[in-house]
Amino acid sequence: MNTAKRQKQRKVLLMGKSGAGKSSMRSIVFSNYVAKDVRRLGATIDVEHSNIKFMGNLMLNLWDCGGQDGFVENYLTHQRNHVFGSVAVLIFVFDIESREFQADVISYSAIIRALEECSPGAKVFCLIHKMDLVQTRLRVQLFEERAEYIRSASEGFRDVVEFWATSIWDQSLYKAWTQIIYFLIPNAGTIEALLQQLAEIVDARELILYERTTCLMVTHVTRGVESNNPFTDRFERISSILKTHKQSMAKHTGIPAGSANFAEMQIKTGRFMFFITRLTENTNLAASIPASEQVFNTARINIQLVRPKFAELDIAAKPRPGIQQAFAHSADSEGMRREDDLSRGRGKEAVNLGEF
Amino acid sequence: MEDLPDADTPPTDMPPRYHTGRLPNSKAGDGKPRLLLMGQRRSGKSSISSVVFHKLPPGETLYLETTTHIKKESMHSFMDFQVWDLPGQFNYFDPEFDVENIFDEIGALIWVIDAQDEYLEAIGRLNQTILNLQSRYPSINIEVFVHKVDGLSEDYKSDTFRDIIQRVQDELSDHGYENAPVSFYQTSIYDHSIFEAFSKVIQKLIPQLPTLEALLNSLCAACRIEKAYLFDIMSKIYIATDTSPTDIGSYEICSDYIDVVIDISEIYGWDRPAEEGKKELIETGNNDAESLITMERKGNNYLYLREINKYLALICLMGDDSPQDKKSIIDYNVGVFQAALKQVFPRADREQLQPE
Known part of the structure; x- marks a missing residue:
């Protein structure tokens, strides 16, 4: 794991033409808006900063940069170093419906040059947005054409820039943002390894780790036949389902959407069992397991027991007292744990954590 | 009321335990209660049936073609019923239509009024229909959906709703038909109100x-x-x-x-x-x-x-x-x-x- 990746504050620039949908995107992903709420948003003036705590040890420092020509001019000249310095990720939003695509790309080139100059190590994601406005049969072709054109204007980032087709009206938005977040998470590998072990122990078909506030997927582990699941977009779909459900709970209970969290949701059917529960302060774990009460109950208990391990990963170096308290009850069960089957897996986990 | 004795023989081979599941007006036929959707052209009848029974996203109802002939659909569920979508441009009491065929076995007549449009003519036709029906099929439930209320402001919405109820009842009592079995609902396909209204309509048809x-x-x-x-x-x-x-x-x-x-x-x-x-x-x-x-x-x-x-x-x-x-x-x-x-x-x- 390289040192740059361990940095806790990651600066993310969100740029693109005025009206491309940057702020809409941001409010849906991070502020619990639903797609139709974004009509209320006005134009972004200059830069709107937001700090988003993601998985405890990762703080996203999101710069939502107003896209009107005057502002962009200013970013490129007077504020050049201030805006483009030490950027981890640039997210550039293109409006597929834009009438001046050429002009958009010229402006994009100028921004890319500034980025290359100030933060050459940054990662660039281009989101081609509002895809819902294009007829379904034309989507793929149009997206590829645009992506190719933009790539040719990407200067030094030509080979590393990534393109995503997005729309706020379906799960494609979650798909793109999941990739961006995955790139930013410093210890994804460790988390994955731990999840893999957990999945083996509880005999889960699939485990998916979701961030709590945004409902974005952090990572997932799929075992056995489940990898043939025909719904390849299931991770984003579940993100979207969870988000919608959160809204609906918030509306009914009167709790603000930010904190209308369930402790657990279970679904049991004759074909599968599924539950999603809180894992750490910032994450929910979804588990799809075979249809058996026995497996279901073992999985639930084991996931409860493994919480402290994940909590350690989550908070990185310094444990905060608040979290210690929150998991005090889990610590009580430490004793129980030794007698549990899980002790098999514990040794392995310990090795893993040593690395960390 | 001549056909009442017929209602004693149930249509299924299972002995009835609570009720016959049949309405006084129904002939011995297939025993499926029928919902008739009626109203002026473009009042939203087809949209309602597509959204409720075919799960069409409300936004896509814009593209529905005008219905030109009677559309009959069977719904198989806990009880079978039929939904007939009757285009608004015909007078069904014209001798060329088979009145018997349309209004026999009817469970409920749903009359859709576009609340955003001029509704006086719609009310006139509704009253005519009610008066025509009440002599022959006195126990038909008449359900009036004051539709498309999503586009109206709160005050205007309730004013319109009250005005429509007042006008329908006044006109009916002018014709000597007091306390007509007419129920009114405010509906929109863009929220849950249409489902709630349908729930109440269907509930009246469930003898159990x-x-x-x-x-x-x-x-x-x-x-x-x-x-x-x-x-x-x-x-x-x-x-x-x-x-x-x-x-x-x-x-x-x-x-x-x-x-x-x-x-x-x-x-x-x-x-x-x-x-x-x-x-x-x-x-x-x-x-x-x-x-x-x-x-x-x-x-x-x-x-x-x-x-x-x-x-x-x-x-x-x-x-x-x-x-x-x-x-x-x-x-x-x-x-x-x-x-x-x-x-x-x-x-x-x-x-x-x-x-x-």
């Missing part, structure tokens, strides 16, 4: 309704459930609820909850190939889907869903006093409820228990 309500009441009392709904899963119409006061909010959250469970079941309920060399754990007794949401704030149960049969699901909104360990009581009582329901709807019972 008092029995169902009594069952739900005792379930609620036994488990201290705040509100229990019996949903038709496919259409998300509720066919019964306990008799405590209902509000649209409770309906909404239950309806959204069905979506969550169905969506996730779709993702993980795919046909898995049998895993080789691994004995699949097959358990009996949990073929009916079951789901539970526990809230974080108070740690209590919040929502509970249980599949009753192929068509119906029971959804319970728990009150504040619902600790997690109460679940076994709920499970037991829901089992009792399910057994009782099988006696009320023998048909679903027959389909479920075929192997035995």
Whole structure:
């Protein structure tokens, strides 16, 4: 794991033409808006900063940069170093419906040059947005054409820039943002390894780790036949389902959407069992397991027991007292744990954590 | 009333246990109650039937073609019924139409009025229809949907609604028809109001309704459930609820909850190939889907869903006093409820228990 990746504050620039949908995107992903709420948003003036705590040890420092020509001019000249310095990720939003695509790309080139100059190590994601406005049969072709054109204007980032087709009206938005977040998470590998072990122990078909506030997927582990699941977009779909459900709970209970969290949701059917529960302060774990009460109950208990391990990963170096308290009850069960089957897996986990 | 004696012979070979399931007006035919959708052109009849019965996203109803002939559709659910969409441009009492054929066996006449349009003419035609029908089929339920209210401001909405009720009733009493069996609903396809209105219309056609309500009441009392709904899963119409006061909010959250469970079941309920060399754990007794949401704030149960049969699901909104360990009581009582329901709807019972 390289040192740059361990940095806790990651600066993310969100740029693109005025009206491309940057702020809409941001409010849906991070502020619990639903797609139709974004009509209320006005134009972004200059830069709107937001700090988003993601998985405890990762703080996203999101710069939502107003896209009107005057502002962009200013970013490129007077504020050049201030805006483009030490950027981890640039997210550039293109409006597929834009009438001046050429002009958009010229402006994009100028921004890319500034980025290359100030933060050459940054990662660039281009989101081609509002895809819902294009007829379904034309989507793929149009997206590829645009992506190719933009790539040719990407200067030094030509080979590393990534393109995503997005729309706020379906799960494609979650798909793109999941990739961006995955790139930013410093210890994804460790988390994955731990999840893999957990999945083996509880005999889960699939485990998916979701961030709590945004409902974005952090990572997932799929075992056995489940990898043939025909719904390849299931991770984003579940993100979207969870988000919608959160809204609906918030509306009914009167709790603000930010904190209308369930402790657990279970679904049991004759074909599968599924539950999603809180894992750490910032994450929910979804588990799809075979249809058996026995497996279901073992999985639930084991996931409860493994919480402290994940909590350690989550908070990185310094444990905060608040979290210690929150998991005090889990610590009580430490004793129980030794007698549990899980002790098999514990040794392995310990090795893993040593690395960390 | 000559055909009343006919109603004594039930259409099914199963002996009736509670009611015949037939309406006084229905001839011995197929026994399917019929819902007629009528109203002026472009008042939204086809949109309503597409959204409610075909799950068309409301936004896409814009592209529906004008209906030019009577569209008949059969709905197979806990009880079979037909929905007839009658284009607005014809006068169905014209001799060229077979009045008998259209209005025989009718369960409810739904008259759709566009609240955003000039409605005087619509009211005139509605009254004409009511007066024509009342002499021949006096027990038809007339349901007036004051539709497209989403586009109106709160004040204007209730003014329009009151005005329409006033005009219809005045005109009917001018013709000597006092206390006509006409009900009014404010509806929109962009929220849950259309489903709620349909629920109430359908409930009037279910002869077993008092029995169902009594069952739900005792379930609620036994488990201290705040509100229990019996949903038709496919259409998300509720066919019964306990008799405590209902509000649209409770309906909404239950309806959204069905979506969550169905969506996730779709993702993980795919046909898995049998895993080789691994004995699949097959358990009996949990073929009916079951789901539970526990809230974080108070740690209590919040929502509970249980599949009753192929068509119906029971959804319970728990009150504040619902600790997690109460679940076994709920499970037991829901089992009792399910057994009782099988006696009320023998048909679903027959389909479920075929192997035995």
